[in-house]
Amino acid sequence: MDTRQTWIYPALAWIQLLCLLTGVTSVRQPQALYGGPHVKSTQARFNFSVGQTARLHCIVDNLGEKQFVWKFAGKPEPLTVGLMMFSEDERLSVRHDGSKRLWTLEISNVRLEDAGLYECLISSQVRHLRDTMTLDVSVSTADSSVGKNIQITGTSFVNEGGIIQLECSANSSRYPQDNIDWYRNGDTLSTDLARGVNISMRYYQRAMQSTLLIRPARLQDQGDYVCRASSKDVVLKRVIVLKDPNRAQGKREIEPGYSMADQEKSKVSFEDKNSGRDVRSHWTTVLSLSLMSLCLVRTNVYCVDCT
Numbered sequence: 001m002d003t004r005q006t007w008i009y010p011a012l013a014w015i016q017l018l019c020l021l022t023g024v025t026s027v028r029q030p031q032a033l034y035g036g037p038h039v040k041s042t043q044a045r046f047n048f049s050v051g052q053t054a055r056l057h058c059i060v061d062n063l064g065e066k067q068f069v070w071k072f073a074g075k076p077e078p079l080t081v082g083l084m085m086f087s088e089d090e091r092l093s094v095r096h097d098g099s100k101r102l103w104t105l106e107i108s109n110v111r112l113e114d115a116g117l118y119e120c121l122i123s124s125q126v127r128h129l130r131d132t133m134t135l136d137v138s139v140s141t142a143d144s145s146v147g148k149n150i151q152i153t154g155t156s157f158v159n160e161g162g163i164i165q166l167e168c169s170a171n172s173s174r175y176p177q178d179n180i181d182w183y184r185n186g187d188t189l190s191t192d193l194a195r196g197v198n199i200s201m202r203y204y205q206r207a208m209q210s211t212l213l214i215r216p217a218r219l220q221d222q223g224d225y226v227c228r229a230s231s232k233d234v235v236l237k238r239v240i241v242l243k244d245p246n247r248a249q250g251k252r253e254i255e256p257g258y259s260m261a262d263q264e265k266s267k268v269s270f271e272d273k274n275s276g277r278d279v280r281s282h283w284t285t286v287l288s289l290s291l292m293s294l295c296l297v298r299t300n301v302y303c304v305d306c307t
Helices: 003-034 245-249 260-266 279-298
Strands: 038-041 045-049 054-061 068-072 092-096 102-107 116-122 130-138 150-154 157-159 164-171 180-184 187-189 197-203 207-214 223-229 234-242
Touching: 038 116, 038 130, 045 054, 054 068, 054 116, 054 130, 068 102, 102 116, 150 223, 150 234, 164 180, 164 223, 164 234, 180 207, 207 223
Parallel strands: 045 130, 157 234
Antiparallel strands: 038 054, 054 102, 068 116, 092 102, 116 130, 150 164, 164 207, 180 187, 180 223, 197 207, 223 234
């Protein structure tokens, strides 16, 4: 064997090993030092009360030239892209700190309908460059207020077909109230005379009172009623509508004084439908003949030929 062949194969093996090691190091070292883009929400659930400013947070690393996006899960259109607003809702805004790692979506005057699943993501076709979080929006327990400047009174229980009347009073020592909104189970209420819903308001110097009147009450009117003032104070009251069994089955109550004897009398028809004769005149004739026969018997008068 040629002496050159005795060392060339080991040399080639060492060269291949060095190339392999060099390739791994050159690829993995920058990844370890700098890493790729990464996004993560600071917590899985965020809890706020109606009227507060909700803040959702995400931490972003190595964003580079890509864009950060906020969106409502399940909807294709974004809420924000970078610092640009794509939503027409003026209550929404986006913020980030100086290091550009923490991104915050703010929702002022948060509502019940704002609750749901939100996404923070990096503009990429790689689906793992995103994270989700849940926004929970709640109100206080029944018949208590979140703020101290608002209260609600009125109907708690009502029979089906009855009247629901709620009074909401709001006041403020800092600035005058200018509006009160009503909600039922998260849906906005407004005056609808066709459905028996009427909302009226009375204004004072630094307070106002709103009256919600629903007549007649239906089973679907049952639920949680929320009164919200312009000062962002809210209060909730639960209304229960009791089902009326007579109303459901279409029963009719017997009028007072309507006896069973009256029912039997009502069955008597004063007209013979077969002959068309008046039943009263028929019985009058029979009664007259009976009285005449009785008189003749008592006076011993007999008619032999009465023709």
